[in-house]
Amino acid sequence: MVKPEILIISNRYDFACDYICACLHEENSNYLRLNTDDLLHLHVFMNPINGEIEIKIDDQLYKIDTDSLKSILYRGPTYLRETSVLNLSPEDKLSKSQWTAFIRTLMVFDKCRWMNHPHATYFAETKAVQLKIAHQVGFQVPNTIITNSDLWHEKITPNSANEVIVKGIDTIYLGIGEKLAFGYTNVVERSNLSYETMSIAPVFLQQYLDPKVDLRVTVVDKEVFSVEILVDRQGVSGDWRLKKDSVEYVPIDLPIDIKTKCIELVSKLGLSYGAIDLARVNETYYFIEINPTGEWAWLVDQSNLRIDFAIAQFLNRGV
Template identity: 45%
Template sequence: MNNYINRIEILIISSTLDFTTDYVCLELEKRGHSYLRINRDEFSNYNIQFDINELKLLVEIDDNKYLFDESSLLAIYYRAPIYLRDIYQPNLQMEEQLFRTQWTAFIRNLSIFEDVTWLNNPVATFRAENKLLQLKYAEKLGFLCPKTIVSNTNDLNLVPESTYIVKSLDTALLRTEDKEAFVYSSKVRGSEILEANLKVSPVVIQDYISPKIDIRVTVIGNKVYAAKIVQNNQGIDGDWRLLKEGLSYISITLPDDIKYKCIALVKKLDLAFGGIDLIKSIDEYYFIEINPTGEWAWLVDTAGLKIYEGICDYLVGELDYGM
């Protein structure tokens, strides 16, 4: 057995199918930084010992040993979900339920490493995923936000002829028979909401902003990457994610005040990373939401945004946090 212990600078928590993480791993290798990627779907293949008193984490994989402690560990890149929304599916065996819940709790508890750089700390991510808190902070920072109501009743002061956006309060992954269904944002008339039965669960109702151009902003520390999402160089009516073809992602430069507000919002939420959805309508920018675990790999090839470089800069201490 190999008794040599590798001291690692960067711990990456991901999954085997998370190709986004591949960009970061390749960039760290290119720069010569030591890292270990552990995949949450392979935890049963690892031997893990965590000495809480000495704050030392030992991970053994295929007879190779890796040590993490606060004297050598620079950063933790956390690419794992905070909410597990499918734990109680009827087809999950008890062993699988235990695997998912307890390993997820173990990963969350790595926040005991308080003096290392996190991207993002799971405690901060849990709080930041609250959409209403996001809107509160965004408005305080000076963002324009669409008028928003959360309700499970149609006894609302809506204009029947006007258009609204209805979306879930949290990511809604549903199961119908043997298929999974994802709930997208829906563009509806006020009359449809007023006639609907909303008793089952609360929904988010927002004024529909038109005309619009969707913008995805990725913030890492004080670095901002932005791309507009268009079809035939025009804004998209409704939720652009429903369109599978014909979309263009074009790198843009945001006005300085909008850029600084994006950085400030990420910092206000105690995050280092955030994927922010904005809407530009004529000359105004509206905040829609922020995703602390947002995807970004699709912007590397489509818009030429080298977001992985900014992530690696932050992990190795070459990028500041905030303004």
């Protein structure tokens, strides 16, 4: 029987976890990776009172208990627990929902170190909460309202281009057949936001920052990894994710006060990891949002930022 000290919850296509596992393997760490898309093939036995789980994978038995487990890496965004958007049979929906619920039962392991705890992830995924706490720690934030009304025009400061940022209150995943469509941030002319387009559901409306330079700041505990996101050495207008094939990620050193605010923001949200999007306008740094399960693997490859090593070291240290 193997008693892992580190538990990784991921999926088989999560390349970021591949990097982390490689680091853990080099350190001879005692870890177990559970891929959520393989759970159907496992045999699990859990005692929630004692905080013990036995998992049989092929012919190997693993025992996870409170005394031996020192850290958990939980890579799942909490909004993906909703299965109604998927074109699944009732049986598949039942299976998916209950296995997802089983993963959440790992919260009984409350003495170990988490990255990130589901409670904190759920809290931090709320964009309104992000903005409020970012403001509290001293970040500049764009003028923002949440509304489904067309009577919003005096609430958002217009810019010279007369445009505004529009994005969902929560991450948008829409089921289209058997596929999921992702909702990006959009730059929209103010005149195009009529009652007919606004009344369906509330949205985030934000002051449009332009020209700007986008920054991705990845915080691992107290370590900070930062890049500028550029196209032809210039900032990107609108959502840079729509131009992923063209952008360049250039490592930078943030000013000390901005770096400190990033660390404080992650801590106040109850996280040990956060992928923060900032926008620099002239010399002012605006907080845009934070993703508690944001991707980072491409920064290892393209910018040589050893985020994988930092996470592995965090998991190895335990509480």
